[in-house]
Amino acid sequence: MNLTKSHPGRWALLSWLAWMPACVQAHANKAAGPFALLGRPETWLVVFGLLGLLGMVLGLGLVRWQRVRLKARRDALRRVRSERTRLAALLNAIPDPVFFKDAADAYDGNNPAFASLTGLSHAQLHGRRDEELPLQPGWTRAMSGSRESVQRSLSWVERPDGSRACLDVLQAPVFDDHEYLGLVGVARDVTVQQEAMESARRAATVFEHCGEGILVMDAELNVIDLNPAACRISGRAREQLLGRAPEMLRAIALDADLQDELWTKVDTEGKWSGELLDRRDDGITVPLWATLVKVPASETNAQQYLMVLTDISRIKATEAELLHQSLHDRLTGLPNLALLRDRIERQVHIAQRDHTSVAVLYIDLDGFREVNDISGHRAGDAVLRETAERFVNVVRASDSVARVGADEFVIVLSGLVDEETAMRLGDRLIQSMGEPITVGNQNFNLGASIGLALFPTDGETVDSLLRNAEAAMCRAKANARNTVQAYRPELTRVVQQRFELTHALRQANEAAQFRLEYQPQVRLSDGALIGAEALLRWRHPTRGPISPAEFIPLAEDTGLIIPIGRWVLEQACAQAARWQGQPGKPQQVAVNVSARQMRQSDFADTVEQILLDTGCPPQALELEVTESLLLEDAEGAIELMTRLTQRGVRVAIDDFGTGYSSLSYLKRMPIQTLKIDRSFVSELSSDANVAAIARTVIVLARSLGLDVLAEGVETAEQAEWLRREGCDWAQGWFYGRPAPAEDFMAPAVELPRSETRRRLQLA
DSSP states (O other): OOHHHHOHHHHHHHHHHHHHHHHHHHHHHHSSSTTTGGGSHHHHHHHHHHHHHHHHHHHHHHHHHHHHHHHHHHHHHHHHHHHHHHHHHHHHHOSSOEEEEETTSOEEEEOHHHHHHHTOOHHHHTTOOGGGSSSOOTTGGGGSSOSSSOEEEEEEEEOTTSOEEEEEEEEEEEEETTEEEEEEEEEEEOHHHHHHHHHHHHHHHHHHHOSSEEEEEETTOOEEEEOHHHHHHHTOOHHHHTTSOOHHHHHGGGOHHHHHHHHHHHHHHSEEEEEEEEEOTTSOEEEEEEEEEEEOOOSSSOOEEEEEEEEOHHHHHHHHHHHHHHHBOTTTOOBOHHHHHHHHHHHHHHHHHHTOEEEEEEEEEETHHHHHHHHOHHHHHHHHHHHHHHHHHHSOTTSEEEEOSSSEEEEEEEESOOHHHHHHHHHHHHHHTSSOEEETTEEEOOEEEEEEEEETTSOSSHHHHHHHHHHHHHHHHHHTSSSEEEOOHHHHHHHHHHHHHHHHHHHHHHTTOEEEEEEEEEETTTOOEEEEEEEEEEEETTTEEEOHHHHHHHHHHHTTHHHHHHHHHHHHHHHHHHHTTOTTSOSOEEEEOOHHHHTSTTHHHHHHHHHHHHTOOGGGEEEEEETHHHHHOHHHHHHHHHHHHHTTOEEEEEEETSSOOOHHHHTTSOOOEEEEOHHHHTTTTTOHHHHHHHHHHHHHHHHTTOEEEEOOOOSHHHHHHHHHHTOOEEOSTTTOOOBOGGGOOOOOOOOOSSOOOOOOOOO
16 A cells, blocks of 8 residues: 555655654764753754654544544444335335334334324324323234244224224334343234134135035045035945045936036036036945035136035925825825816826716715814714725725815716716715714714716816816705716706806896885784885896896895895895885884894994985894794804894894794793795685694794794685684785885775684784
8 A cells, every 4th residue: 555645645654753863862972961952942942843743643643533423423333224214114115014112102103004004293203101192002912922022913903084994913022231222013914814724724714514415526526525414325434435426426327318418517617516416435325415616727726526415315305295296185194175176187188089978976975064062073073084985995996086175075086987986986975974983982973975977977077077067066965965976968057057157147237127016014903004015126137037046046145145135235225215204104114134144244224324324223223034044053143133123123034834943942032923824825715724823823923922923815705704803913815916115005905894803812
């Protein structure tokens, strides 16, 4: 290194200092003694000069050293600032939250990621401890132990927006010469990883505990993993299933269509779902619902297949049970109407092909209603089960026995069967019901009315065969009961006429084809008009007048009697109101009321409302009821009649003597009139027994304080006999035919002068 060039001043000074000892030595040699020069001023001048020069040199060196030192410090500070800038930039660029704490656990610094996590700026965080923050971090207690080591914790925190994040927090203490200065912490957001791990854990749990079998297969369909449910469903151990294709996939190789459908779906849509059968080692075949999913290959994994298996044995059993229930009667286990129709249709097709016959026997039990009425429905169910068993024991195994109604059964015979053969079977069915059916301690004797229809003579369709067999059964039940009746074409005509009449009856009620006619009622003692009976008439537009005996029972059966009966009441009450106070007009109108009308819960209120709307006085209305009402519900009838009579309405028993009236109920009935039926009046002169019955009715009515009215009086002799026996009132053609209200006239009756009324005296 060239010192002269780099430091010229310093080299001159050194040269001069090297020369000075030689100069001093020269002066010393010239002196006589060691201290001769001390007395000379030059010596001291030189010494002080040398000392000054030395001080100057030292001062310049010190200045130079200080300048070097200051420059080095400035460089060090510059490097520190650069390092701090780079560190700050690094911390700001780190996406993970980073924070610093001092020895007092107060925040001393942090990066923006940490501020974003806490929602607080650096100024808001600086100098604050964790417990002073609005949301205390979960890692606060992580460093509560020793400060000598790095600690790591997994903590869930709540972000300012309310969402939760999982942080992996690493906290390391900072020391300087064993002095604790604080700590530095780094938090990494592992929410996604944690959720993925949790999802994987759940998936593993599902895989292990799922009720469906799960098979993981390689590209060659060999099982590489499976869950316990797959072993349970297949009935095989894990070792038996690993490394080989599932049994159900090997089995579909025998079904080319199914195999093509399966792999076409998997290749085009990525999955296939359908029903497969798996045969276990014990020979049991298990129905499975299988879903095969294709898992495409990735960079790390080869192509795989996932199969999910569900044991649907119970579902299949339930479906079979539901199908059986939908096609069979729950009580008896016999086929129901739906299955019966299918069987008849199949037998008809076979009969058409083989030119044979099919017989349909429609059975209705006689007396079954009484079983329910006497012993209840539980006993009725037992009777039906026993009946079904008896019928099944009579027919062949190839024949079908079905229950199609409450107490109705149908039997289908096929093959070489004719009417005679079917009739003989019907007789055997009736004989099977000959023995009483015992339920508990009670015996029930039931019969069977059977109708027969044959294919193809009596019908070629299921509906026609069932309809005609039922029509024949209805004739058997109506005529003799406990017999077999074969279908005849006239039965269909009767049913058709009934259907047409029902339709016409509905239209008549809507088209105002009904009208009322009034027949006078007179007092026998003097022939005075005391009232009239309102009689319903129907004139059809094409058929003309239709007898009440024909359409009234039909109205009862169809329920049309309810609206028709209301209309009759309204019209009769309105007419009675118009007649009030008019001479020669009836001041009381009698109206027939059916038992079905009176069973309506609001009948009494309906009568009261009609009286109010029409202005008819209650005493001007008399309701005529039949004895059948007493047989069905005597107590209810008594209560209803009491309500009516309390309102002032009169009540009469119509056709008395033709039914089975109970005298114990009759005396409790709040009635005012007994009407003797026309069947007794017409035979008064020809049958002494009939006359005795009529006389008894009159005596009974007088004893109970009731008025008596005789219907159907057509001759003077009948009128005179009734007057002589003490009958109060009468009506019939002898006094006048029924007529519309505008044509009604009071009858002119001439009484015999020689006869006087005989009063009956009773003990």
